[in-house]
Amino acid sequence: MTTIAFIGLGNMGIGMATNLAKADYDVRAFDLSDDAVSNAVKAGCKAAKDIRSAVSEADVVVTMLPAGKHVRTVYTSEDGVFANAKEGALFIDSSTIDVPTARDVIAKAEANGFSMMDAPVSGGVGGAAAGSLTFMCGGEKSAYDQAKPILDHMGKNVFHAGEAGNGQVAKVCNNMLLGIHMIGTCEAFNLAEKLGLDAQTFYDISSTASGQNWSMTSYCPAPGPVPSAPSNKDYAPGFAAGMMLKDLRLAQEAASTARVSTPLGAQSEALYALMEAAGKDDLDFSGVMKLIKGSL
Ligand code: NAD
Structure with a gap:
């Protein structure tokens, strides 16, 4: 079974993580808010107490965070995703963030030997809950091909927009x-x-x-x-x-x-x-x- 770490379970993330759990993925949920994590547990995810325990066994990491600074911290800090993910893991950042941060974090992921895509969404909270989001993906085609079956459980339209940051x-x-x-x-x-x-x-x-x-x-x-x-x-x-x-x-x-x-x-x-x-x-x-x- 594919294990997915989901980080950022706010208005959007909770619906998306719920749809992954419904699709029978093993979803490890982490958020700074305990309430957000317990909502995810009610929806069928497993609670993770920090980023390390969320990502250490994950094949795929999905993030849904407020802004570029949060994305940079979650991926690049000492106790973050890069430092704790297993070899060969794929990272999908669905937050809406500035283009330079998206490109820089993806370049750092690749320098650390990981695949990563930016994959922001449109469709709002209703689309997140209904699994009908539109995903706009930027990054290597191989990363897109690997991500697509997972994104299909959260979205209705999934596009590859080209290079990193193009999403x-x-x-x-x-x-x-x-x-x-x-x-x-x-x-x-x-x-x-x-x-x-x-x-x-x-x-x-x-x-x-x-x-x-x-x-x-x-x-x-x-x-x-x-x-x-x-x-x-x-x-x-x-x-x-x-x-x-x-x-x-x-x-x-x-x-x-x-x-x-x-x-x-x-x-x-x-x-x-x-x-x-x-x-x-x-x-x-x-x-x-x-x-x-x-x-x-
Ligand atoms: P939100 O504020 O409801 O959720 C963000 C979550 O991230 C919060 O639960 C917060 O606790 C968590 N978080 C912040 N820093 C963290 C960290 N370091 N580690 C772990 N968790 C952390 O925001 P949202 O409405 O879910 O939006 C998320 C992203 O999706 C944003 O980038 C937003 O622009 C984008 N977006 C939102 C909508 C919408 O309609 N709400 C639509 C499209 C795109």
Whole structure:
């Protein structure tokens, strides 16, 4: 039986680890939070008291951590993954982190004789629980081929995006585009309403015309047209504005490093930073509608 160490059992990690346990992998769960570990045990994983006991017998290590600094610590510290994993282990980092850290940690893994991929996800907490995430993988094709059957238990779409770090590139570029078209969609619905056109009528027209986009048809920020959208629950998340801001900041960091101009990405970051400053970053990211309307 394949043994998998799972480190980082927060909102996303718990659903993912649960799906691996359901698929009959021997899952060793570690998190700094005891509550997170006991949730994983209830879901069929075995508790590990530290990184060493989680990874020492693992064929595969999956991490789902908040940011690049946590990923670097978990893998490279003296009592971390590199120092304790068994020979030939494969590492999969599914956290959303900055591209340079992803590339650097993978290079260090390879220098230590391990295979490693960045494999960030989209699909949110619901997708993690349902096993329907999209994985965007960067790294050697051989690592991807080895990881794919495991990722298939946690996701519906699994892509190999090319070299190390390319998964993170795909993730931040996708989410920058999502932030931009969400804000544009809010502006269009707000202007339509202010000019006397109700949301449903504008939706019926624009969703079949050239303004159509995912933010409109799957997640409409104006209440009414898409019943499942957070706009109908006073913008309860969903995907929090604070998480969108994190991804937009990563995109701006990457754009600055690559000396690429992303003016709409920069504007999107600034608008979501206003939501944070107003203490409203726990709203769904479509709640940027409130900012556009002046009712935040
Ligand atoms: P979270 O804060 O709920 O979970 C992170 C977990 O990591 C926590 O339980 C924390 O205790 C643990 N942790 C932190 N440092 C650790 C360490 N040194 N050792 C062991 N455990 C440690 O975050 P989340 O919402 O699960 O997100 C995880 C990652 O997934 C982030 O990078 C996020 O950007 C990304 N992501 C989140 C969503 C979402 O909708 N929540 C969607 C896509 C991607």
